[in-house]
Structure formats: structure tokens, C-alpha cells
Amino acid sequence: MDKHFPFVDWFRNASPYINAHRGRTFVILIEGEAMASGRGEQLVQDLALLHTLGVRLVVVFGTRPQVQEALTNANVEPTRVNGKWVADRAVMAHVEQVAAHQRLWLEARLSLGLPSTPLHGVELSVISGNLVTAKPLGVREGIDFDHSGEVRRVRASAIEGLLEKGSLVLLPPLGFSSTGEVFDLDASEVAQHAAVALKADKLILLGESEGLADEEGELLRQLTPAEAEPRLESAQPGSELARHLQAACNAALEGVARTHLLSWRNHDALLGELFTRDGVGTMITQHRYEQLRPAKLNDIAGLLELLEPLERRGMLVARSRERLEHEIDDYMVIERDGMVIGCAALHLYPDATIAELACVAVHGNYRGGERGERLVEALERRARKRGLTDIFVLTTHTAHWFVEHGFRPASFEDLPPLKREAYNHARKSKVLVKNLAG
Structure with a gap:
């Protein structure tokens, strides 16, 4: 060894x-x-x-x-x-x-x-x-x-x-x-x-x-x-x-x-x-012109504007205003001078020690500044505080990015039962898992 x-x-x-x-x-x-x-x-x-x-x-x-x-x-x-x-x-x-x-x-x-x-x-x-x-x-x-x-x-x-x-x-x-x-x-x-x-x-x-x-x-x-x-x-x-x-x-x-x-x-x-x-x-620091924080209901419009181009390209599953409103407490956002330029969500599952990292998105004009990393790390901390042991992500386009940030390839059977029932087989999303103890 x-x-x-x-x-x-x-x-x-x-x-x-x-x-x-x-x-x-x-x-x-x-x-x-x-x-x-x-x-x-x-x-x-x-x-x-x-x-x-x-x-x-x-x-x-x-x-x-x-x-x-x-x-x-x-x-x-x-x-x-x-x-x-x-x-x-x-x-x-x-x-x-x-x-x-x-x-x-x-x-x-x-x-x-x-x-x-x-x-x-x-x-x-x-x-x-x-x-x-x-x-x-x-x-x-x-x-x-x-x-x-x-x-x-x-x-x-x-x-x-x-x-x-x-x-x-x-x-x-x-x-x-x-x-x-x-x-x-x-x-x-x-x-x-x-x-x-x-x-x-x-x-x-x-x-x-x-x-x-x-x-x-x-x-x-x-x-x-x-x-x-x-x-x-x-x-x-x-x-x-x-x-x-x-x-x-x-x-x-x-x-x-x-x-x-x-x-x-x-x-x-x-x-x-x-x-x-x-x-x-x-x-x-003088200006909090860019800050990472929990999402609020008045961020919905900014979230829709941020996500729409990625949904149109098939990189993300489409999310309605009603769904975002219902799940808003799951989201973290990066706000820059009043504009939502990044987001990610942590969805929990009953009686499961694994949660879903979802909807990781950064505005095209602000990529390359480790904002995606900051969002993922913030939700990892949130997951640890809740006593969770693992997080998983489903992705079709960015598997390599998640692997670079500590995720490993996993299988459909690694998903919690409720997620397996809701899994969209037509998208053929790859399953990646990260252990939070590392």
C-alpha cells in the first residue's frame, strides 16, 4: 500500500x-x-x-x-x-x-x-x-x-x-x-x-x-x-x-x-x-460587490436569466419559475453588483446520507475565476454540517470538471431511491460521487 x-x-x-x-x-x-x-x-x-x-x-x-x-x-x-x-x-x-x-x-x-x-x-x-x-x-x-x-x-x-x-x-x-x-x-x-x-x-x-x-x-x-x-x-x-x-x-x-x-x-x-x-x-474589504450567499426569492428572475442559455443548449434540465420558488432554499448564488452570475443547489433526500449537487452554473462572462469551485465548496460545507457523507452530481457535458474537483465515476445504483425513480434515462447523464470525508 x-x-x-x-x-x-x-x-x-x-x-x-x-x-x-x-x-x-x-x-x-x-x-x-x-x-x-x-x-x-x-x-x-x-x-x-x-x-x-x-x-x-x-x-x-x-x-x-x-x-x-x-x-x-x-x-x-x-x-x-x-x-x-x-x-x-x-x-x-x-x-x-x-x-x-x-x-x-x-x-x-x-x-x-x-x-x-x-x-x-x-x-x-x-x-x-x-x-x-x-x-x-x-x-x-x-x-x-x-x-x-x-x-x-x-x-x-x-x-x-x-x-x-x-x-x-x-x-x-x-x-x-x-x-x-x-x-x-x-x-x-x-x-x-x-x-x-x-x-x-x-x-x-x-x-x-x-x-x-x-x-x-x-x-x-x-x-x-x-x-x-x-x-x-x-x-x-x-x-x-x-x-x-x-x-x-x-x-x-x-x-x-x-x-x-x-x-x-x-x-x-x-x-x-x-x-x-x-x-x-x-x-x-471595501466593496462586497461580489458575494456568495444563500439565494432569496427576489433572485428568481436573475436565476432564470442565468440558466436559460444553458438549458437551451441542453447542458441543464429546464427549471420553471415555480420549481425555483419551491426549491429556493436549496440554492447558493454569487451576486455581482446586483446581478446573479453564478448558482448551485444542494437537494436533500429523506433518510439518505447522500445529497444531490445540482444546477452548477456560472455566467459566460465570469468563468475562469474559480466561482464554480466556490459554489461547490460552499455546498459541500453545508452538506457536512447536515451530517451527510457523500454528494452526487448528474452531468452530460462537464464530467471532467467534476472529476478534477474530487468526484469519481459511479453507477445508477449509487443514487438514492427517489432519484433513481426520477432519473431521465433519455439524457444518459453520467453519475459522479464525492465523499465528504476527504
């Missing part, structure tokens, strides 16, 4: 994402708590792996807990306003020292030849420098924030030049003014501005929380800035949630396609979010 390697299956499933991410620009924020907890080594290995896969990386690192520890050890108690400390000269001395130490630590770990890691034998060029200009916060609510600052500009062209040469760019939570001053910055703000300035494909924020949850504690996979706004308003000022949500919403509104909220506590979070279909965190 051949030996099975689960990693091989994962690698096969991840290969489309490896190809999709190559040459893309990701800005990744690693909060200081991750380094303080000892997670830095693993994260550095993951960054190195992303780099070797062709991802253009800009890494921003935080230093809050390390600076706080240094201040405590030095008996320095900073003034705090809305969760942010006032960076006077005493505080800045420790901020600069900690930032330099963290930068050197990261550069050392990203150096050549660490044995028994993805870095072994891989030459990484890590560049840092005066790539962020800043301005002082000034006096706010009667408080002079001294050397606490905010981002004025990220030198995007300089960073682009470094990325083009294959370098990994490292940004500390510091900014420099035109007069040569150094300012303490919020790392999430640096990451946000860098992502916007670079027109990054992704902004990834690694913090304590694995993402946002709904009222029942279920992880929310996707939110728009408008949907995230109430959570931002209720978050404690200066908290990590407030800072990350603000950065994510601002980045989305300013053109960053996707921002991901992940937990550094999850050792698989970074790679799991990037190389699996379901991901592990919450994504903030």
Missing part, C-alpha cells in the same frame, strides 16, 4: 495560491507582543518562506511591551492620554533603544544560513532606513505630545526600488522629520500608510485576537469598513482592537484590496490565511 503524506495534499491545494501571490506586495505588521512571547522565530521563518515564494514583503514591527518593560525597569512613568503615551525625552531614549534592538534582532534572524529552517541556504537582503517621514502630534486637549508623532509620508518609490531588487523591507515604528528629529509612531499606522502608499495587495495585521466575532462567538470572515465601524466606535481608545480596526478600515477605504486581522498566537495563522480557501481570520 502506498504511504500517504497529508502534506502533499495540502501542497496541492495550496498551489493555486502560491501562484496567485507571486509578485504581489504584502505589508505585514507584527506587534511587539508576538516578539515578547517568543513567537518571533516562527514568524521569521514564515516570512522567509513567503519571500522564497516570490511575495514582495514589507514588514512593520511593534515595540510597545518591550518599551513598557524598559520604562518600568528605569522607573519612568509616562503620561498617557487616550491609551497613548507622551514621548518626552526620557521615554524616547527607551523607544529608540528598543526599536534599534528589535530591528537588529529581526535582521539577524533573517540572515543567511539558519540551520533546520526555511532560511537555510537562502540569501535574504533585509533593508531598513529613513523610509517614513513623520510630523509631531503637537498639543492636543492641552497636552503637548512632544516626540509622539504621526505619519506624514511613506517613501513609496524608495521602497518599490528595494522590493524590485528582491529585498525584504523592514519598517520600525519610528519616523523622521525634515529637521532630523525622530518621532515615536504607532506601528499599525505605519503599516496602514505603507500599504496605501505602495498600493499593496494585502495588509496583514498580526495581533492578539484571531479576528472579529459575531454575537454568538463565531468568527466573522469578511466585513466592509461600514460594517466594522460600530465595533471601532465601541473599542477602547488606544487598544489594539481600536488601532487595528482603524488601520484596516482606513486602508480599505483608500484602496487596499484586502486587510486581514490574524492572531500571532496561532502558529498557522499567517500561512493558513494565505494558502487555504477558508482562511483563519477576519478580512476587511
